[in-house]
Amino acid sequence: MRKALLLAVIALALVSCGRRGPQPQAVEPQAFADTTPPSIIYPAFGDADPHEWEGRHPGHYPVHGLDVSRWQGPIDWRTAQKSGVSFAFIKATEGGDFTDPMFDEHRRGAQGAGVPWGAYHYYYFCRPAHEQARWFIQNVPKGADLPHVLDMEWTPHSKTCTLRPDGRTVRAEAKKFLDILERHYGRRPIVYTTVDFYRDTDIGRLPKTEFWLRSVAGHPRNVYPSAIWRFWQYTGTGLVPGVQGKVDINTFNGTPETWALWKATR
Template sequence: MRAILGVLVLLALGSCSRPQLEPVTVETQQSALLQAEVARLVTYPRFGDFDPYEWESRKPQTYPIHGIDVSRWQADIDWNAAKRAGVSFAFFKATEGGDLKDPKFDNHRLGARAAGVPWAAYHYYYFCRSAEEQARWFIRNVPRGADLPHVLDMEWTPRSKTCTKRPSGAKVRSEARKFLAILQAHYDRRPIIYTTVDFYKDTGIGQVGGTEFWLRSVAGHPSEVYPGGRWTFWQYTGTGEVPGVEGEVDINVFRGGPEAWVRWRDRIGG
């Protein structure tokens, strides 16, 4: 019996001397995954510009996360090269009005997906068709599975050959809300609104709540051009130069840092 007690005492002393391991929690696992995703990002890319603007205030290069938006005007893109250079996201034109589909949409979408570039699609809105009709057209042509929320592109269309209507701000906001609601019900994520300086001022589109904004401003920081405006993405040039893309391309930044980007990106997509 004494021998057995001695062994038990030794075992107890040995167990007391061992370091206690911290328990692995869901929070620590999530933090590790987040840091791993952040480490894979290419931040603060130095893209070129065919017609650069001399930024006097906060420069877009001070933001770490950059991406592009493309349409039929961009030829085949080397998405692997673009990603290596620092393209962290991409938006593709998918539809226009109620009867036009961008002929390069599927090619861009599949190429970006194969290279692991997070993507979503945008719809170019015309005020000669109802919000319901245009939303149905978008849904018909854009499959579920996007990594990011889709986009409603609202701006004036003075050069259109078929529709140059300029409805009141109240009408614009009402149509926007209808379109957003239909897409949210289908894709389970609220779309973003993209717009331009004149449209924003003329229509009060910034009053639409419950959504995020992507603002175009190629000659000034959004805080100057859209005083008090909310934004998640800023399109800062339409003449950008990005590896893997032939010719000019729109370049954008995400408002937050790398960790904020990963958290935002990984919310439920469409």
């Protein structure tokens, strides 16, 4: 067992290394309380609008999960978990005055079904970072299984805020938000972003940050050259047992053993 855990530490370090990636953590293997791989790997989820992948595709990765909000409605989390959902990121807040009305229900459902969860905040460029961080903290209790998420993307269709700050401003505000949440929850959030936002703002330069990248028509290594990613959102039209209608599906960048180790160390 000790040898397997040491190999998992090495694997996690290799996945995490790189010019822009987070630094691996030095943790003794015996400190891991839960290194059990998920019960279902390589799940066979459907897709309402499947993409014809070339080369390495989502099916090559074993650990998959969802991100959800009020648009999914009630979810049968036990059915979803049994079908192969290994994690969930749940929308909690947006800007400085909006909470997702399904957040608590989704959170309790995921917890009850044994699905590891984290919450995400949709960033609003017309409010300062500290106000948005405070709003998130007011609405998201401690005790999540996964790091929380800062969702940063352009908002061209917003009725109230279509600002597009320059990259330096975006990165500075993101760092403030991440620092505040890290101090409160004890672990640094992940940053979710899209292709154009990543390109326009150079947000990949943020230090000590893990990334969750959206790419529904190509592998991240092709769509985000040189980026180091932890999660990949590969479809917005997924079909998953227990979920009504279409849902975003994501994969973790690593083996089941690396996934278990990452959860334990994060």
